[in-house]
Amino acid sequence: MKNLTLPGAFEDINFSLHSGEILGITGLLGSGRTELAKALFGETPARSGTIEIKGQPARIRSIQDAIRNRIGYVPEDRLTEGLFLQRSIGSNIVTSTLKSLLNSMGFIDTAQVNNRIADWVNNLHIKTQNVSLPVRSLSGGNQQRVVLSKWLAANPEILILNGPTVGVDVGSKDELHQIIKDLAQHGIGIIVISDDIPELMATCNRIMLMRRGRIDEHLTTRQTDEQALSTKLRQLAV
Amino acid sequence: MTTVQPHPTPTDSSAPRPRLDSLIPRDSSILRLLVITVVIFIAFTLARPDTFPTMNNLEAMARQMSEIGILAIAVALTMLSGGIDLSINATANLTAITAATVLTAMTAAPDTAPGTITLAIVLAIAAGVGVGFLCGLANGFLVAYAKIPPILATLGTMTLFTGIGTVLTKGAAVFGQARLSELGNGGIGPLPIPLFIFLVAAVIISFILSRTKYGFDLYMMGTNPHASRFSGINNRSVLLRTYILSGILSAVAGIIILGRIDAARIDFGESYVLLAIMICVLGGIDPSGGFGRMTGVVLAVVALQLLSTGLNQVLFEDSGANFFRQFAWGVTLLLVLMLNYFSQRQRLKRASTEK
CATH class of the missing domain: 3.40.50.300 (P-loop containing nucleotide triphosphate hydrolases)
Known part of the structure; x- marks a missing residue:
């Protein structure tokens, strides 16, 4: 810099x-x-x-x-800039990296998406029973883990x-x-x-x-x- | 606590893992709409058993609902993005006028060779879709780059497109020389071609929404444009593509209209815009963006068509039929909106007590 x-x-x-x-x-x-x-x-x-x-x-x-x-950025205002509160935990995790989860035809590879999501939920210990629940259902700390995993997935x-x-x-x-x-x-x-x-x-x-x-x-x-x-x-x- | 890895080791696939049913959440309002549709059908079948559930009537309804259905899909896409497209009908009419002009210019002579006719039909459809693309591009540019609120941008282009059409035709109708009649009035077996096109469009758009990156980005951006920007989604390109798609769908509707009535006039179907918006809302598309499915839109189209045809038959003698039809549509819309509102409140209440 x-x-x-x-x-x-x-x-x-x-x-x-x-x-x-x-x-x-x-x-x-x-x-x-x-x-x-x-x-x-x-x-x-x-x-x-x-x-x-x-x-x-x-x-x-x-x-x-x-x-x-x-470069990844976890914004100051988690609720308006970091997360899609009404969308599922899973969707939030893959938002920035969907490009790498397409199959050879260019369509979303659902199995790969599910694997990616499960990996990150386990890795960052996000506490939820079901990743299709909206992010809103999580506590603040777990919400922040979702934002983090969104960026970590982008390597x-x-x-x-x-x-x-x-x-x-x-x-x-x-x-x-x-x-x-x-x-x-x-x-x-x-x-x-x-x-x-x-x-x-x-x-x-x-x-x-x-x-x-x-x-x-x-x-x-x-x-x-x-x-x-x-x-x-x-x-x-x- | 185990340490966190920047690259997670793949989880044991035999271990129970959280399930992701679908990236797009299922919606209980669709089931409700299905029930309403079936109830409407049964009610009119009981009321008019001789005229309502007949093959003729079903076919007529299928034809009528196709063009408005395609326009509703166009509006639904822009609504998912958090916007709206008021210029769909103007685009459709401008498309129809363009296609009709091409057909008239190339095939007006009675002794036109069959080869020329085929070429003219291909060119007319291509020119029409091209016009739709350009109309969508104009909308997309105004919304995505000039950052004009969609309701104002498309109100402006609606007026502009209508103005262009009026200047081109001096307000008169242009005829299609019956070259597209097969498209508007023909059938594949018992299936009217317009219905076939409508269903294919719904399936394709539905697939785009659920299985492509564009579709995913559209839902995410519609939910929260700030977060989508910070997630690296290119909001501008998503918006631009959405309005172009809307323009192309409007063009398809315009070509079907030209085929069905063999004429194009710039002021045709002025009530279609509001009707399409109403269908979207009825079909569970959230006007503030991000939520809704094509299944809902298709069901809403069917429900409204059943209601309108049914009421026409029941009140055939009554000169106030048309007036009552709008009244019934309005009541249905408000009723479904209220049902959705209460069920959502119920759900939120349940969710908060579970916590």
Whole structure:
């Protein structure tokens, strides 16, 4: 990421993300953190600057570009942007990857779809009796697992999680953190955007503080503690 | 807790696994509609045993419902996307006018060679479908790229297409030289050709909806366009394809109309638009998008046709038959909507007590 700029949202953002690393981005609301995430995902592409993936310049002008570059994005607002609440758990899981589930004639391969769904439900321990129930029937933590599995099915190299545990109960929160760490261990580069300081401390290797569209400070979690981080975040407000 | 893998190991296939019945949920309203249809049929059969359940009457009904049925499928697709297409009838008429013009230009002379006639029929149908494609493309562009709300965009194009047709024909009828009569009035065995086309269209669209990526994307986008965008579905291309499909189906209906009455006029069948919308809603297509099946649309077409023909027969002496027909359609529509509403509320209540 070099000199990434979107006027009015963020300016001159430079950072790198290694495979297997969990990078935290925090800052107050309106600091440009969500805008940065959406730019990386091609939703509102950056006006200038370059993005390189594995040393190759990547052109990300649309969400389809981002997916082609193996980037996944778990949005901030799970209920309106992340999920199709009235649709089945199964449909939600395969939405982003249906292309890989077509048979040689170009039609949906139902058996393969069912296998894919069953695999992910088991893998992420989504608690449901029947995957044809609407996602709405799940708890917050399980809903978030559905969003995660939708992207994991796309086999991402970079996963951007915006507020991964907002509205999730405490027990599920720890499990989701464990899932995030497991995924990093398997080599996925992960960006966690959050205001939840304990969450950032528990999951991330490094944390970036954003302020008014710029990166204010880089920290490694080893250098700091919850106390210091929350003091810094408070100072950003003034 | 076992660790999560980015690539899940395939689950043991002998283990009990969750079942996915269908990507499109089944709908209890379809069963209800089937019962209503059967009840209507039985009621009129009892009321008019000599005229209602006869082969002649059934065939007449099959012919009449085919063109409106195809138009209803067109509207249903746009409704699934969360939009609507008000220009279906204008598209159908413009198509019919185009096809009739081609037929008149090429085969008006009484001594036209059979080869020329065949060529003219092929060209007329191709030109008609082409017009439907272009009308759909215009709608799709306005909705998907100019982001005009579908109800306004297609209201605009409806007026535009009607205007073009009026200028081309000066409001008069264009005749088809009886070249397509077989298509409109012929039959394959006892099966009228228009009914055959209607059923084939319903089956093909149904297959597209349930077994292609486009169909899946259409349902997902209709349910929640934000989430579909964030899932990497190309909403624009889905919308564009939906309106083009709607335009082509309208063209097919237009060609059947031309075949049946051997004339094309720009103001033909003005009530078809609202009727098609009513059929969709009756058939369980959710006007806010994402839910509904073709089976429902087909059943709703049959139900309304039975009702309208039946009432005409029962009230044959009564000059108010036409007036009463609309009244009955309205009552049926509202009744089914209310039934659906209450059963859904019941279901939600049950679901929340189960939790």
